[in-house]
Amino acid sequence: MLTIKNLHVKLEEEDKVILKGVDLTVDDGKVHAIMGPNGSGKSTLSYVLSGRDGYEVTDGTAELDGADLLAMEPEERAAAGLFLAFQYPVEIPGVGNMTFLRTAVNAQRKARGEPELSAADFLKEVRAKAKSLKIDAEMLKRPVNVGFSGGEKKRNEILQMAMLEPKMCILDETDSGLDVDAMKLVAEGVNALRGKGRSFLVITHYQRLLDHIQPDVVHIMADGRIVKTGGPELALEVETNGYAGILEETA
Amino acid sequence: MGVPQAKLDATQARLAALSLPKGANWAAVARQDALSRVQAMGLPGRRDEYWKYTNPATLVQPDAPPAAVLETREPPIFAEIDRLKIVFVDGVFDAAASDDLDRSGLEIELLTDATSTDIHWARDLYGVLEARGQSPVHRPLAALNSAFANQGVVIRVTGAAACPVSLVYLRRSENSDAVIHHVIRVEEGADLTLLEDGPASARFNQVIEVDVADGGSFHHVRAQGRDHERRAATHIFARLGRESTFKSFTLSVNGALTRNEAVIELTGDNAVAHVAGAAVGDGDFHHDDTVFVTHDAVACESRQVFKKVLRNGATGVFQGKILVKADAQKTDGYQISQSLLLDEDAQFLAKPELEIYADDVACSHGSTSGAIDEDALFYLRSRGVPQAQAQDLLVLAFLAEAIDEIEDPSIAADILSRLDGWLKRHHH
Numbered sequence A: 001m002l003t004i005k006n007l008h009v010k011l012e013e014e015d016k017v018i019l020k021g022v023d024l025t026v027d028d029g030k031v032h033a034i035m036g037p038n039g040s041g042k043s044t045l046s047y048v049l050s051g052r053d054g055y056e057v058t059d060g061t062a063e064l065d066g067a068d069l070l071a072m073e074p075e076e077r078a079a080a081g082l083f084l085a086f087q088y089p090v091e092i093p094g095v096g097n098m099t100f101l102r103t104a105v106n107a108q109r110k111a112r113g114e115p116e117l118s119a120a121d122f123l124k125e126v127r128a129k130a131k132s133l134k135i136d137a138e139m140l141k142r143p144v145n146v147g148f149s150g151g152e153k154k155r156n157e158i159l160q161m162a163m164l165e166p167k168m169c170i171l172d173e174t175d176s177g178l179d180v181d182a183m184k185l186v187a188e189g190v191n192a193l194r195g196k197g198r199s200f201l202v203i204t205h206y207q208r209l210l211d212h213i214q215p216d217v218v219h220i221m222a223d224g225r226i227v228k229t230g231g232p233e234l235a236l237e238v239e240t241n242g243y244a245g246i247l248e249e250t251a
Numbered sequence B: 001m002g003v004p005q006a007k008l009d010a011t012q013a014r015l016a017a018l019s020l021p022k023g024a025n026w027a028a029v030a031r032q033d034a035l036s037r038v039q040a041m042g043l044p045g046r047r048d049e050y051w052k053y054t055n056p057a058t059l060v061q062p063d064a065p066p067a068a069v070l071e072t073r074e075p076p077i078f079a080e081i082d083r084l085k086i087v088f089v090d091g092v093f094d095a096a097a098s099d100d101l102d103r104s105g106l107e108i109e110l111l112t113d114a115t116s117t118d119i120h121w122a123r124d125l126y127g128v129l130e131a132r133g134q135s136p137v138h139r140p141l142a143a144l145n146s147a148f149a150n151q152g153v154v155i156r157v158t159g160a161a162a163c164p165v166s167l168v169y170l171r172r173s174e175n176s177d178a179v180i181h182h183v184i185r186v187e188e189g190a191d192l193t194l195l196e197d198g199p200a201s202a203r204f205n206q207v208i209e210v211d212v213a214d215g216g217s218f219h220h221v222r223a224q225g226r227d228h229e230r231r232a233a234t235h236i237f238a239r240l241g242r243e244s245t246f247k248s249f250t251l252s253v254n255g256a257l258t259r260n261e262a263v264i265e266l267t268g269d270n271a272v273a274h275v276a277g278a279a280v281g282d283g284d285f286h287h288d289d290t291v292f293v294t295h296d297a298v299a300c301e302s303r304q305v306f307k308k309v310l311r312n313g314a315t316g317v318f319q320g321k322i323l324v325k326a327d328a329q330k331t332d333g334y335q336i337s338q339s340l341l342l343d344e345d346a347q348f349l350a351k352p353e354l355e356i357y358a359d360d361v362a363c364s365h366g367s368t369s370g371a372i373d374e375d376a377l378f379y380l381r382s383r384g385v386p387q388a389q390a391q392d393l394l395v396l397a398f399l400a401e402a403i404d405e406i407e408d409p410s411i412a413a414d415i416l417s418r419l420d421g422w423l424k425r426h427h428h
């Protein structure tokens, strides 16, 4: 599904290298987790994969099902099936959440040569999915993320993911800011989408989310590299001992 | 207070090209008075403080600079709205293209007819509101209009008008130099919606005088023609009675030069006045909104909401003032002017002013100038919305506060589709 090889990334504006050779392969239907200290480059990796400005790839490749992600515009990556749930979802005053969702769904369908979803079908689907995430209709009418609480913003990200049905979902700290019940809702949302044809890369600091979303593989990222890869037990080790031990043994 | 020689010369040169229309005695007096005002003030010049950001030269020079007539297949705006259509071609009333004025149920007459009648209600307003609006700031182009206009309509509404009156300004000539003057009286408790659209002429000088009596309401929505080379100086002078409502919205799409002035006097308690504008310009576009709202009664509300989207050398200007007189307690005044600069060549010049002599008032104003929010743009694109479409969404979001001032949803939808057309034509 997702194949990243030797990815090196620096900031465009300054000589700061952030990713120093990331290698990562996520197979179809798998859930991978990435943990790692603050500032190790986890969000940067997710931004570079989704095509945000401001970064320069100096070496390496990233492919989604064999297609060169790095050569595509952000909207092309989305249409190809990539989705990023932002660590900090953006507020867009003046653009209604519904309008936004519908524009996005139909733009992707159009890019893939599929027919647009009718207004009625769209509404039905959005209502059902919002309900399962306990997002009330009032929130859907408001401008995108404006005045949403931290947890509401995160749930809104998962709603977008559920509507867009991407192949490769990157969740950047979707659990931060969520209360215990909301975390369960989000995990249920993710688990409902799990299966063949869809993979996940879940960035998190806490084992708690991984109790609900069982990962197949766990990676530890430090200083711009994946320094250790293992099974779910690796997350438990981080939870009890922190990163110190792991970083020492890999240094 | 002497008028500088250069200004006198420019004024004389312009006046030499014009002659006062014939009419009834009262009209002749009103026009002569207006002419005297012009001569006393002189026409606007580059040195005038009120024209600091907009060069009036082409509005003042004797002949209109020629403007190519735009060929467009865009369907006419407001076409689906049930309306009484009054058509002017190059500034001249076209009876054949217009609806039957007698059928309207309103009192509508042509200005030529009204000003030829010895006794007419319009005599209390023609040039009168314009003259009131000459203080504290001079507006000589409006006085010039009152002196020489011979085209326009006078409308008196006594109940709720059955449908909007729609003034359509077509243009066929590259050199037309139209002067149009409308007078509108909304009687107590009456209600009128006025629509305007079209480029009018190569150069357009327009005055609308609106007198809204107690409890009356007046809604105005204007889509200024998108001909690239046209020039326009428009003035709306409004006087509002007790508990009356005045709402005016203007969409300006291109045009080499536009100066829209609104001069609004709240003279009765609890009156409400909203003036709003959305202007979008690409390239050779200079757009100036100049607004002066005077609160002269208790507990009135005024809002000024102006938004401009500019790119590729376009210039936006906003001069907005709220004057609150000493007796105008409990005034609620709001003013916002914002520009969205789509590139580094565009510029926005704003002069927001508050002048307050009452002590129990709530007035706020703000002016900003900014670029597209890159984070929002990326967020939209990351969801699959193509760049151009994402930018359009953000532009429309930026303009929303101004467009929200249009109360009628079908009229707002027409304005939005005009904007959509502009956005699609201007994807770079």
Ligand SMILES: Nc1ncnc2c1ncn2[C@@H]1O[C@H](COP(=O)(O)OP(=O)(O)OP(=O)(O)O)[C@@H](O)[C@H]1O
Residues within 6 Å of the ligand: A011, A018, A036, A037, A038, A039, A040, A041, A042, A043, A044, A045, A054, A087
């Ligand atoms: N645009 C930028 N300008 C300056 N520094 C940046 C920029 N983007 C990232 N960085 C720096 O790059 C490093 C990696 O940041 P990144 O956000 O990827 O870390 P992270 O692993 O997601 O951290 P966290 O766990 O705190 O979310 C940090 O030191 C950060 O300050």
Ligand SMILES: [Mg+2]
Residues within 6 Å of the ligand: A042, A043, A044, A087, A172, A173
């Ligand atoms: Mg991060």
